[in-house]
Amino acid sequence: MGRKKTVKRIFSYTRSFKGYFLLSVILSAVYVISILFIPILAGKAIDLLTGKGQVDIEGIKTYISVIGFLTAVVAVSRYFTDVTDNYLSFSFMKALRKNAMKKINRLPALFLDKTAYGEIVSRIVSDTQQAGDGVMLALNQGISGVFTLAGTVVFMFIVNWKMTFIVLVSTPLALLISWFISKYSYRMFRKSNDLRGEVASFFEESLNGEDIIQAFGMQDKKEKDLKELNEKYAGADKKALFFSSLPNPGTRFVYALIYAGLVLGGAFLVMDGQITVGLLASFLSYATQFTKPFNEITDVASRVQNAIACAGRVFEFLDEPEETPDTPGDKKKISEYIVEFENVSFSYDKTDPVIKNFNLKVRHGEKIAIVGPTGCGKTTLMNLLMRFYDTDSGSILVDGKDIRDYGRKGLRQRFGMVLQDTWIKSATVRENIAFGKNDATDQDIYEAARMALADGFIKKLPKGYDTFLGEGDDRLSQGQKQLISIARVFLSKPEILILDEATSSIDTRTEIKVQEAFDKLMNNRTSIVVAHRLSTVENADRIIVMDKGRIVEEGSHKQLLETGGFYHSLYNSM
Numbered sequence: 412m413g414r415k416k417t418v419k420r421i422f423s424y425t426r427s428f429k430g431y432f433l434l435s436v437i438l439s440a441v442y443v444i445s446i447l448f449i450p451i452l453a454g455k456a457i458d459l460l461t462g463k464g465q466v467d468i469e470g471i472k473t474y475i476s477v478i479g480f481l482t483a484v485v486a487v488s489r490y491f492t493d494v495t496d497n498y499l500s501f502s503f504m505k506a507l508r509k510n511a512m513k514k515i516n517r518l519p520a521l522f523l524d525k526t527a528y529g530e531i532v533s534r535i536v537s538d539t540q541q542a543g544d545g546v547m548l549a550l551n552q553g554i555s556g557v558f559t560l561a562g563t564v565v566f567m568f569i570v571n572w573k574m575t576f577i578v579l580v581s582t583p584l585a586l587l588i589s590w591f592i593s594k595y596s597y598r599m600f601r602k603s604n605d606l607r608g609e610v611a612s613f614f615e616e617s618l619n620g621e622d623i624i625q626a627f628g629m630q631d632k633k634e635k636d637l638k639e640l641n642e643k644y645a646g647a648d649k650k651a652l653f654f655s656s657l658p659n660p661g662t663r664f665v666y667a668l669i670y671a672g673l674v675l676g677g678a679f680l681v682m683d684g685q686i687t688v689g690l691l692a693s694f695l696s697y698a699t700q701f702t703k704p705f706n707e708i709t710d711v712a713s714r715v716q717n718a719i720a721c722a723g724r725v726f727e728f729l730d731e732p733e734e735t736p737d738t739p740g741d742k743k744k745i746s747e748y749i750v751e752f753e754n755v756s757f758s759y760d761k762t763d764p765v766i767k768n769f770n771l772k773v774r775h776g777e778k779i780a781i782v783g784p785t786g787c788g789k790t791t792l793m794n795l796l797m798r799f800y801d802t803d804s805g806s807i808l809v810d811g812k813d814i815r816d817y818g819r820k821g822l823r824q825r826f827g828m829v830l831q832d833t834w835i836k837s838a839t840v841r842e843n844i845a846f847g848k849n850d851a852t853d854q855d856i857y858e859a860a861r862m863a864l865a866d867g868f869i870k871k872l873p874k875g876y877d878t879f880l881g882e883g884d885d886r887l888s889q890g891q892k893q894l895i896s897i898a899r900v901f902l903s904k905p906e907i908l909i910l911d912e913a914t915s916s917i918d919t920r921t922e923i924k925v926q927e928a929f930d931k932l933m934n935n936r937t938s939i940v941v942a943h944r945l946s947t948v949e950n951a952d953r954i955i956v957m958d959k960g961r962i963v964e965e966g967s968h969k970q971l972l973e974t975g976g977f978y979h980s981l982y983n984s985m
Contacts, residue, residue: 417723421503421546428502435495436554442488443558445481447566447700452478454570454693496550504543507725511535517733520799521759529615533608534728538721545718556704563701570694571686574673578698581669599651600720606644608724613640651717666702673698734819735801748772748808749907749937750796755805757795765791767960769805778938780948782981783957789941793911796939797823809907827905829929831912833892840869841876844898851902863898864928865891890925897928908938945982954978 425432456474459467511534515523523531567575617624617633624633677691686694750773757766765788773779781789794800796807798819807814814822835843844859845851851859856876860866868891872878880887887895900908910929942948949968956964956971956978963977971978 414719414723417719417726420726421542421719421722424503424506425499425546427506428499431495431499431502435492435499435550438488438492438495439554440558442485442492443555443562445484445488447559447562447697449478449481449485450693450696450700451566451570451690452481453696454687454689454691456689457692458687458689492555493551496547499550500543500547503546504539507539507542507722508535510729511539511725514729514731514733518731519734520794522731527612527615529612530608531728532615533611534724537607537611538604538724541714542718542722542725545715545722548718549715552704559700559704563697567694567697567701570690570697571680574676574680574694574698577672577676578669578701581665599647600717601723603644603647603651604717604720604724606640606647610637610640610644613637669702670695670698747774749775749777749810750939751808751811752792753806753808755795755807756803757791757800758803761803764803765960766795766802769961771955771962773937773939776935776937777952778933778940778950779953779955780940780942780951781955781957782942782945782948782978784981787957788960789957790911793828793909793939793941796909797826797828824903825906826909827900827903827907827932828909828911829893829896829900833889833896835880835887835892835895837879837881839874839877839879840872840895843880843895844876844902846899848902855902856898859898859902860895862901862928862931863894864924865894865898868894893925894928897925897932901932906937908933908936909941910938911941912943945978956981 452474456471456478459470459474515531564575564579567578613636617637624630673695677686677694680686681688681691750771752769752771755766755769756764758764769788769792781792783789791800795802796814798814801815809817809822809825836846838846841853841856844856848855853876857866860869860876868887869876869878872886878886940948940951948954951968954964954966954968954971955962956976958977964971964974966974972982
């Protein structure tokens with residue numbers, strides 16, 4: 412996303428907090444007006460000291476009193492301006508993260524499958540933080556800077572229009588330097604932030620696979636890869652910081668030359684009687700304040716440019732295509748089948764079909780198993796049934812109604828899924844079991860755990876059901892985590908149960924206990940079992956054998972073994 416579009420979109424967010432934005436503007440105006448009156452009052456006080464025997468003590472006291480009052484106003488207004496700007500910055504960051512979280516829930520599974528989690532986390536956590544910091548800096552320096560520039564020009568014209576003209580004519584040179592360099596620093600920061608996302612993805616990948624890295628002795632290779640990636644990141648970051656650091660000294664040098672010229676020219680005007688010493692001091696103070704916003708802006712330009720680049724990355728994430736919208740309808744036919752696949756085809760890249768003209772009908776209360784070699788499309792079928800993906804052609808019906816005529820949430824509430832990879836969130840055991848059913852009572856949770864054969868080991872935990880579990884908690888075995896997942900499904904009481912290779916990552920002894928829990932769960936319930944171990948599906952009412960996205964055989968375990976076909980070969984190869 413381009414810089415102009417990004418900046419425009421950042422401002423669109425501030426409309427939600429226009430009350431606080433207006434307050435920030437008012438406070439900044441009070442701050443600037445108060446601080447701009449001080450130099451001219453100080454100049455007038457100086458003029459009361461310049462003549463021998465002409466010192467006006469009472470007048471000086473009056474000016475000092477007013478200056479003291481204005482200084483207090485400056486301090487108070489600045490404090491509340493900073494508080495308001497911090498609130499706006501936090502609100503902007505909060506809004507970005509809230510929208511990003513909503514976006515994740517609306518993104519198609521295909522995007523999450525192809526995008527590194529570390530990259531997504533980098534955008535949501537790091538980029539939003541830096542974008543929020545940049546908004547605070549821009550508000551803090553920008554609003555007060557505009558008022559300062561306008562105010563100083565007015566006051567300088569009041570003091571001496573000739574010297575004011577010199578300042579205004581010289582200013583575009585400093586602005587040109589800053590604008591020219593900022594274009595390059597934005598590009599550099601954008602590249603630097605992209606590489607930072609790659610670094611985050613690298614660490615996320617390495618931490619998840621650390622045991623495999625050590626098992627294959629690839630530590631040195633990973634360290635070498637990280638070194639190369641870090642060198643790229645450091646190089647891009649150094650270039651960004653180098654370019655962003657140039658405007659400030661450049662503009663300060665230009666303004667130093669202008670200031671020196673004003674001092675020299677002002678001295679001649681004082682000697683010529685065109686201006687008093689006090690007013691010259693006031694003018695020089697205004698000239699310094701006139702340059703201050705430019706110096707401050709160029710001083711924080713690197714962080715602001717970085718913030719814009721970070722915000723652009725977040726907006727690009729927010730603009731990713733979402734799932735096709737739900738279109739609930741009433742189209743329904745009378746059917747004896749609870750699930751029907753009708754001529755379903757699907758491919759991930761629209762070139763190589765994973766599922767081809769697939770047809771399958773599952774009756775109410777039937778237990779079917781889907782088996783086949785790796786990559787034959789078993790899990791893809793379940794993702795299509797849950798509408799994590801949409802079919803390229805054909806239709807899937809649940810209770811005689813096309814799943815595209817259901818709302819996704821309503822459709823998925825009819826299913827209970829137990830996957831190979833168990834997910835335990837950072838919460839208590841009780842909260843993990845009740846995930847997705849907030850109205851569950853303690854008695855419901857205990858009963859679900861007993862049905863899942865998890866109650867025994869849960870009670871042995873330090874705080875029982877109130878034991879806090881963290882991500883990757885090693886107090887629980889893989890089988891115990893799976894039993895908690897099964898308890899979660901027991902609690903939801905789904906109409907249709909999907910078991911997707913749910914026992915493939917646990918040992919045989921634990922599998923027996925988990926299988927016993929599954930048998931209870933599947934009792935009198937429509938079940939679809941995607942299996943890797945064929946021994947776990949021998950009792951299925953029907954076994955669907957898949958190969959290359961199609962059904963190649965179908966029947967009971969006994970029937971398929973007797974035919975001596977594809978299933979027979981698979982079973983004997985285990």
